[in-house]
């Protein structure tokens with residue numbers, strides 16, 4: 001299989017219709033390779049979340065080409081998009097845990113989308129994943145009984161438990177203090193390297209830039225690439 005996990009060519013994106021139609025993304029070209037940790041930076045409103053949701057199959061592309069795991073999303077049928085989404089782990093700012101489910105059940109839920117796993121296997125794998133994120137003593141806790149950092153760890157466990165090829169994280173440290181934020185991204189980076197998955201992190205948090213293999217910038221819907229984390233521009 002190709003090592004190109006995401007391949008975007010000449011992608012434009014518009015919100016709205018008629019007079020209200022407004023271009024948000026302009027001629028985006030981007031490739032994410034297998035096992036890379038890539039950070040996407042950029043001012044508020046520059047289009048980062050829009051691009052992330054397009055890559056995640058949560059929004060339909062309108063032009064250009066957007067391939068995820070070799071599959072074209074432009075013009076893809078709903079069933080195909082849903083199939084692609086099963087190979088993607090999502091981590092969002094608000095962590096989106098279900099309040100009525102324990103940490104283990106929240107993680108397990110994402111495995112139950114995969115019919116090849118029995119409920120008992122799913123349970124064991126979920127517990128193992130919670131151990132991997134340092135929550136072995138919180139497996140049966142509910143979200144309301146966990147700190148912000150612990151909730152974000154559960155969200156990471158949930159995103160990674162099915163060993164997705166691609167993980168998309170939108171501001172994963174935004175709600176965390178700097179120590180918890182740092183711990184959370186280092187954990188994501190370590191698990192990504194262990195599992196060989198590609199991670200794209202959208203962030204405003206300059207303190208975590210050094211964990212990236214590559215940093216891309218979005219400004220007013222235009223993408224600039226190849227500013228490495230050690231380059232002076234990214235400081």
Ligand SMILES: Nc1ncnc2c1ncn2[C@@H]1O[C@H](COP(=O)(O)OP(=O)(O)OP(=O)(O)O)[C@@H](O)[C@H]1O
Nearest residue numbers: 015016024042043044045046047048049050051218
């Ligand atoms: N559903 C929508 N309908 C119309 N315009 C939208 C919609 N969602 C986003 N936009 C607009 O698209 C632009 C890009 O928004 P987006 O959320 O992608 O930016 P962002 O870079 O992620 O911002 P932030 O860093 O503040 O989260 C903004 O001007 C925003 O107002």
